[in-house]
Every structure is written in structure tokens, then in C-alpha cells.
Amino acid sequence: MKGQPLIPFAIIAIVGLLLITILSFVGLSEREAREAEENGEGTEEEVVEIDDPITAGEELAQQSCITCHGGDLTGGMGPDISNLEGTYSVEEIQDIILNGYESMPAIPVNEVEADAIAQYLLSDQ
Numbered sequence: 001m002k003g004q005p006l007i008p009f010a011i012i013a014i015v016g017l018l019l020i021t022i023l024s025f026v027g028l029s030e031r032e033a034r035e036a037e038e039n040g041e042g043t044e045e046e047v048v049e050i051d052d053p054i055t056a057g058e059e060l061a062q063q064s065c066i067t068c069h070g071g072d073l074t075g076g077m078g079p080d081i082s083n084l085e086g087t088y089s090v091e092e093i094q095d096i097i098l099n100g101y102e103s104m105p106a107i108p109v110n111e112v113e114a115d116a117i118a119q120y121l122l123s124d125q
């Protein structure tokens with residue numbers, strides 16, 4: 001029987017083709033999901049509101065600012081930012097955080113978070 005061994009090969013080939021088709025669909029939908037996530041979540045993150053900006057700002061400052069401005073924000077490698085009242089407005093501090101300032105790099109937080117940090121820095125706490 002000459003043709004016999006061809007049958008298993010044909011089955012393997014068909015299974016292989018099916019797998020390739022299935023995998024590429026899985027890959028496509030995963031990529032779509034990822035893209036949707038990137039587009040969707042990116043904007044969603046910016047609209048997220050913070051109930052208590054001062055408390056949230058304090059936590060964020062602990063995470064993002066103390067490495068350079070010192071544990072109590074009174075200065076480290078960067079200047080003292082514990083007493084900015086009268087020097088900067090909330091908007092100006094937000095701008096510094098988001099875009100950097102002189103030798104300070106931009107900090108990877110979103111607008112709402114930067115606003116919360118700025119409010120915290122200008123609060124009495």
C-alpha cells in the first residue's frame with residue numbers, strides 16, 4: 001500500500017493548519033484587547049477622580065518626590081519643597097511635576113495625581 005502513509009501526514013498537516021489559524025485569531029484578539037486597553041485605560045486613568053487630594057497627594061509625594069527632595073520634603077539632592085506657599089500656585093507645581101523643571105525630570109504621574117500632589121504641598125499638612 002503506497003498511499004497509506006500519506007493519510008497520517010495529511011491529518012498532521014490539517015491539524016497544523018488549524019492550529020495556525022486558531023493561534024493567529026487568538027493573537028489578533030489579544031492584540032485588539034491590548035490596544036483597546038491602551039487607548040481606553042489611558043484616557044480613563046486621567047478622568048479618575050481623587051476624593052481626598054491631600055491624603056492621596058501625600059501618598060503620591062512619598063512615592064515620587066522623596067527620593068530627591070528628602071523624606072520630609074525639606075530638601076535632599078533637590079531643593080526644599082515643604083514650604084512652597086506664596087512661591088508657586090497649584091497649577092505651577094502641577095506643571096513642574098508633569099513637565100519637569102530645570103534639572104528636575106518630569107515625574108510619571110497623570111494630571112489628576114499631579115494636581116493632588118500640588119494641593120498637598122500647598123496645604124498645611
Ligand code: HEC
Pocket residue numbers: 060061064065066067068069077078079080081084088093096097101102103104105107117121
Ligand atoms: C529625580 C529627582 C527629582 C524628583 C524625583 C523630583 N524632583 Fe523636584 N526637583 C529636583 C531638582 C534637582 C530640582 C531643582 C531644579 C533646578 O532648579 O534646577 C527640583 C525642583 C522642584 C521644584 C521647584 C522648587 C523651587 O524651589 O523652585 C518643585 C516645586 C518640585 N521640584 C516638586 C517636585 C515634586 C512635587 C516631585 C514629586 C512629584 C518632585 N519634585 C520630584 C529633583 C527631583
